[in-house]
Amino acid sequence: MISFSHVYKTYPGANHALVDVNLNIDRGDFIFLTGPSGAGKTTFFKLLSGFDKPTSGNIKVLGDHVNALSSSAIPSFRKKIGVIYQDFKLIDDKSVIENVSLPLKVQGAKEKYIQKRAEEVLDQVSLSHKHRAFPVQLSGGEQQRVAIARALIHHPSLLIADEPTGNLDPSLAEEIMGLLEKVNAQGTTVFVATHDLEMVKRKKKKQVQISAGVVNAVP
Amino acid sequence: MQYLRLFFQQLYYSWTKKLSLQLTTVMVLTGSFLAVGLTLTALQNFYKAVNTVSDKFEVSVYLEDNSEDEKASKVKKIIESSGLFSEVRFIDKEQALNDFKTKMKSHIPSFILEEKEVNPLPSSFSLKMKKELNTKAGFEQLNRFASSLLTETQVDDVSYGQAWMEKYASFLQTYKTLSFGFILFLLASVILIIGNSIKSSISQRRKEIEVLELVGATKAYIRMPFILEGAFLGFLSASISILLSYFVYVSIVTTAKQNMGLLAADISVSFLNAPLCALMCFLGAIVGAMGAAICIQRLNTGWAAVNE
Ligand SMILES: Nc1ncnc2c1ncn2[C@@H]1O[C@H](COP(=O)(O)OP(=O)(O)OP(=O)(O)O)[C@@H](O)[C@H]1O
Ligand SMILES: [Mg+2]
Numbered sequence: 414m415i416s417f418s419h420v421y422k423t424y425p426g427a428n429h430a431l432v433d434v435n436l437n438i439d440r441g442d443f444i445f446l447t448g449p450s451g452a453g454k455t456t457f458f459k460l461l462s463g464f465d466k467p468t469s470g471n472i473k474v475l476g477d478h479v480n481a482l483s484s485s486a487i488p489s490f491r492k493k494i495g496v497i498y499q500d501f502k503l504i505d506d507k508s509v510i511e512n513v514s515l516p517l518k519v520q521g522a523k524e525k526y527i528q529k530r531a532e533e534v535l536d537q538v539s540l541s542h543k544h545r546a547f548p549v550q551l552s553g554g555e556q557q558r559v560a561i562a563r564a565l566i567h568h569p570s571l572l573i574a575d576e577p578t579g580n581l582d583p584s585l586a587e588e589i590m591g592l593l594e595k596v597n598a599q600g601t602t603v604f605v606a607t608h609d610l611e612m613v614k615r616k617k618k619k620q621v622q623i624s625a626g627v628v629n630a631v632p
Numbered sequence: 633m634q635y636l637r638l639f640f641q642q643l644y645y646s647w648t649k650k651l652s653l654q655l656t657t658v659m660v661l662t663g664s665f666l667a668v669g670l671t672l673t674a675l676q677n678f679y680k681a682v683n684t685v686s687d688k689f690e691v692s693v694y695l696e697d698n699s700e701d702e703k704a705s706k707v708k709k710i711i712e713s714s715g716l717f718s719e720v721r722f723i724d725k726e727q728a729l730n731d732f733k734t735k736m737k738s739h740i741p742s743f744i745l746e747e748k749e750v751n752p753l754p755s756s757f758s759l760k761m762k763k764e765l766n767t768k769a770g771f772e773q774l775n776r777f778a779s780s781l782l783t784e785t786q787v788d789d790v791s792y793g794q795a796w797m798e799k800y801a802s803f804l805q806t807y808k809t810l811s812f813g814f815i816l817f818l819l820a821s822v823i824l825i826i827g828n829s830i831k832s833s834i835s836q837r838r839k840e841i842e843v844l845e846l847v848g849a850t851k852a853y854i855r856m857p858f859i860l861e862g863a864f865l866g867f868l869s870a871s872i873s874i875l876l877s878y879f880v881y882v883s884i885v886t887t888a889k890q891n892m893g894l895l896a897a898d899i900s901v902s903f904l905n906a907p908l909c910a911l912m913c914f915l916g917a918i919v920g921a922m923g924a925a926i927c928i929q930r931l932n933t934g935w936a937a938v939n940e
Binding site for chain 2: 516
């Protein structure tokens with residue numbers, strides 16, 4: 414379902430962010446990606462989600478050769494995944510509900526269905542009452558939850574979450590983790606980057622560690 | 633349908649968030665299209681004038697005073713076999729005199745020609761040139777034919793306002809070439825102006841475009857609103873410019889008629905016909921879409937990171 418083979422990512426200035434990454438993830442897994450700041454977690458997710466290309470190596474996700482996708486094939490790949498970005502990537506002049514609806518809008522889904530799903534996912538992240546607000550009117554944690562709702566609205570097969578609870582208080586963080594587990598239970602593969610080692614221990618899920626660009630699966 | 637909604641959204645953004653830039657753009661574009669419209673109007677009227685004049689345009693071949701009938705028919709054969717004329721009419725001395733009298737009477741009623749005098753008018757052929765020969769090349773052909781005709785012994789003179797018609801034909805040719813060059817130049821600048829306006833729309837929404845890409849929007853989804861915006865700018869400006877050029881046209885014609893009096897009464901001018909107006913609006917839309925299409929070519933490759 415996810416396979417990395419000999420993947421390297423080197424940023425300009427010989428900055429080796431990922432070094433020879435080899436990894437296989439099964440469908441339906443729940444995986445934590447851990448590692449210190451600057452280890453390469455976000456870089457790893459950028460390659461996984463087709464946001465950026467690796468310097469070398471092969472990446473296969475959901476049957477697509479992500480590193481070799483043509484620009485016209487990328488949209489259909491993106492429709493299969495949901496991504497929660499570390500910097501949220503919300504559109505400032507669109508309301509919460511408009512932001513959340515975007516993945517279904519670009520697919521040309523029916524307005525009624527979009528409305529229904531948007532309300533559902535906003536309810537799941539406990540933000541129904543703010544659906545008319547604009548991102549600037551929200552706290553960091555609220556923005557993060559909008560980003561989570563947007564990543565879930567189109568029922569992706571793979572959910573990639575880059576520190577989805579980084580801005581949340583412990584009880585809200587627990588709630589969101591619970592939501593991600595529920596999504597996982599429905600069959601979505603979930604990949605979560607986090608600094609919260611306590612939680613990783615508690616959840617007893619699979620874990621992939623990354624340190625200075627070197628990736629190791631924790632047994 | 634979806635694109636239409638996105639397009640209206642894009643229009644709303646542009647006309648609320650950068651109103652003054654939009655207005656400036658539309659004004660400059662309207663100015664350019666105005667120049668295109670007036671150039672075309674003038675061209676259309678010059679051509680119309682050529683047709684009106686050439687309807688009346690006649691070539692007269694005057695025969696020697698004592699030429700015999702048989703020789704006249706030889707001249708007629710030469711004229712007919714040239715293939716330049718659609719009508720060949722013989723006017724003998726008597727008829728020429730009658731024509732002359734009636735003409736003079738209508739101008740100066742008291743004019744009376746003394747009957748007993750000798751008829752000084754020669755017999756002649758009056759020829760109408762074929763319509764399709766109303767070109768520079770056609771007139772050159774006519775010139776050659778006229779000089780060859782003059783070598784015939786019984787032909788006294790060939791007259792057809794050579795110089796004037798020739799000048800007009802070559803003026804028209806030059807004007808046509810120049811105006812097409814001018815229009816091309818204007819259209820090129822229109823493309824640039826619209827391209828720049830679209831570029832500013834894009835940079836205004838750059839972040840949003842990235843997000844759209846990341847949630848799986850296709851190239852068409854992202855680009856179409858900008859292309860439609862470009863087409864709209866072109867169409868709008870072309871339409872406004874047609875209205876404006878109509879006012880310019882009317883005021884020029886009115887002043888001309890007032891100041892030139894009788895002279896103007898004979899000249900009939902007209903505004904761009906409906907098909908040409910439609911063509912201009914259509915052209916505006918096409919050129920606008922082109923301007924937008926050119927500047928969004930590198931807009932999104934699908935790889936958000938690679939765009940940055
Ligand atoms: N666009 C970029 N250009 C150059 N270097 C980059 C770029 N993005 C990341 N890097 C470098 O790559 C390395 C890994 O960065 P990355 O963002 O993947 O770390 P991270 O594990 O997500 O850290 P954090 O936990 O702080 O989010 C860092 O050394 C960083 O400086
Ligand atoms: Mg990171």
